[in-house]
Amino acid sequence: MSGPRERTRAAILEASAVVLGRNHDATLPAVAEAAGVGRTTLHRYFPDRESLLSATTADSLAAVEQAVTDAAIEDGSPVDAMRRLVAAMVSVGDRLIYLFGDPRVLGVDDDDCPDEDAQPEPSADQRVIQMIKRGQAEGAFDDQLTPDWIQQTLWALVYTGCEAVRNGELTRHAVVPMVTRTLEGGIRPA
Structure with missing residues (x-):
């Protein structure tokens, strides 16, 4: 796609994640309005709701993967890596809320998932687990907690912080230190 077409598509997908993250049953006209495009334009890119949902899910997963990559969690101390990861996850908070706020979004049977062993690069989840184990x-992190437990706690805290921003309870700027303080207080060795 050309530059303007790609920017329009990106705007639609970003608006879709925000609008559908708030209400998975929101209308396509609501998504178009949030994206600043007409309904006809939205339908040129995504002819039906299913194609928009599919593209929004794929784009949101890619945004989360990119955020983990950008956080460079393989570098530096594990504590600093965790702090960078929290900031990166908060930066894609609307995508996290869309992906995990409604079980229908990622409601895929395990049989439909690609074989993780066939992936040439570790997934974001695998890289986070590696960072936690390190x-x-x-x-730096309590070895009496399982890596999966720490990871799930991390995701839950980030999600809760992003919801607080969405609900106007916190500013985006306040979320990172609040999540980081809560997480570090809970996963540091006793």
Whole structure:
């Protein structure tokens, strides 16, 4: 796609994640309005609701993967890596709310999922687990907690912080230190 077409498509997908993250049953006209395009334009890019949902899900997953990559969690101390990861996840908070706020979005049977072993690069989840294990090995994170538990706690705190921003309870600027403080207080060795 050309530059303007790609920007329009990106605007529609971003607006879709925001609008559908708030209400998965929102109308396509509501998405078009939020994207600043007409309904006809939206339908040129996404002819029906299913194609928009599919593209929004794929785009949101890619945004989360990119945020993890940008956080460079393989570099530096595990504590600093975790802090960068929290900031990166908050930056894609609307995408997280869309992906995880409604079980219908990612409601895929395990049989339909690609084989993780066939992936040439580790997924975002696998890289986060590796970073947590590194933190445990270096004594930065509590080794009495499982890496999966720490990861799920991380995602839950970030999601809760992003919801607080969406609901006007916190500013986006306040979320990162609040999540980081809560997480670090809970995963540091006793």
